[in-house]
Amino acid sequence: QVHLVESGGGLVQAGGSLRLSCAASGRSFSSYDMGWFRQAPGKEREFVAGVIRSRSSTYYADSAKGRFTISRDNAKNTVYLQMNSLKPEDTAVYYCAAGTLRVIPTRLDEIRAWGQGTQVTVSS
Numbered sequence: 001q002v003h004l005v006e007s008g009g010g011l012v013q014a015g016g017s018l019r020l021s022c023a024a025s026g027r028s029f030s031s032y033d034m035g036w037f038r039q040a041p042g043k044e045r046e047f048v049a050g051v052i053r054s055r056s057s058t059y060y061a062d063s064a065k066g067r068f069t070i071s072r073d074n075a076k077n078t079v080y081l082q083m084n085s086l087k088p089e090d091t092a093v094y095y096c097a098a099g100t101l102r103v104i105p106t107r108l109d110e111i112r113a114w115g116q117g118t119q120v121t122v123s124s
Contacts, residue, residue, distance in 0.1 A: 009118030
């Protein structure tokens with residue numbers, strides 16, 4: 001089983017940027033398809049971005065397209081989420097997630113492991 005630890009969250013003004021990192025340990029990181037999800041207060045957890053294990057394919061929620069970039073470094077066992085042009089509606093707890101179905105995980109039932117989450121707050 002893989003263990004995931006997120007970092008990089010914080011408070012930023014609208015229009016600013018943050019880079020989230022997710023460090024993985026345990027079972028071979030390169031055998032997991034990775035995703036970022038987020039959950040705002042009172043809302044369901046939702047998909048943000050994902051990258052397949054080979055790094056050959058990425059996929060984004062409409063809300064993230066053009067502003068967020070997901071990447072992974074299999075040598076460092078780390079996946080990143082670069083977030084630019086942040087908006088107050090991006091405020092949420094962001095979770096790193098790992099799947100094993102050889103597809104980019106976009107649904108909660110495709111996730112095998114979750115990180116503990118990191119808070120992102122965007123002020124207006």
